[in-house]
Amino acid sequence: MAESDHRLVQTAVIGSATSGLGIVLPQEADELRRLRRRHPTYTYWCGTQLGGCGNKLSDRLCADKVCHFAHAPNASCHRKANGANSADHLFIKQDLARWARGSGVDARAVLRDLGSGPGDAVDFRVRGSRQRVRFQFRRLTHPQWRSAGEELERDAASLDWVFGPGSAHPETVAEMYGRFGHVLRFRFETEGVARRIRIRAEEARSSTDWVPLDACAMTPEGLRVPGVERRRRTSRPVVAPRTPPGGAAPARVPVAPGARASVAPGRGSSADAPDRRADAGAGASPLVRKVQRLVEELNVLAAPAEADIRMKAERLDREAASWAVRYGRLTSSDFWSGKATKVAAQGDSLAGRLEKLAQHLK
Ligand SMILES: [Zn+2]
Structure with missing residues (x-):
């Protein structure tokens, strides 16, 4: 090749x-x-x-x-994205339209330009039930994610975020873990001259399998990915009440086989993360900030790199998010027992590995 x-x-x-x-x-x-x-x-x-x-x-x-x-030789072009993944937003838009049609759902997929181009995000909107799914391509800072969420939730009965490679800030991932126990991710695989989306749910230490859109379903609770039991344990819900005030019926997309299966035994320890996690204590810690800064830097450097490097960066990204959750859960007694020292040492080691991979890419 x-x-x-x-x-x-x-x-x-x-x-x-x-x-x-x-x-x-x-x-x-x-x-x-x-x-x-x-x-x-x-x-x-x-x-x-x-x-x-x-x-x-x-x-x-x-x-x-x-x-x-x-x-043509004399053409002047300022297109920013030219790589094999630069039409992924068009492929997902088509796939979503086909998926909705096949499920008898009145829905629309819309491209969203968030400032860098038409491929920044794709919003899937179910008309009757006012459900939303945001497929996020462009990286958002944590405050940007929060304000985008507020905008999307304004008139929505449910909102799901599905993040592309490197598009979620570690703080956002930590918050998703805390609220839902998992974060939904997408990636694309090349099939001939097209690219097809694959979706999975990631927890701090485990993930479901990558599945095509057809294996997922819109339920009254939102997008359902096989192998995931949805947890809503939040005081400030990302998603508005399940039943829309207007009484419109939720989308009648049939639940795909396996979609009702709950999460496998042994998974879900991260779901116990309290809602306070990374927000207060951990957010203020210089070590957490250092790790988050390194993850951000690495994601930028790794974006154009080969697949194995991107996977390494993705793994470190997830490790950083789950470490930030652990750090955020430390209590004052942990500082006396030595547990805090251990968790901090893990953070130091993680920062070292992030720096090493970033150096390799520079
Ligand atoms: Zn051009």
């Missing part, structure tokens, strides 16, 4: 500049030849829904490097 190059344009839209039909160009010459034979009439565009210039693109067949899209 040829070396991947992040500067090359690897995604486009098909048919017109305003099209929402995304495509990832195959990197191998043979695959591109096959695509050309199968779809000789396809035209490719630097689509406006990709944050692109709207100009036509040609597909470059290369034997010595990866195949890629190319602008």
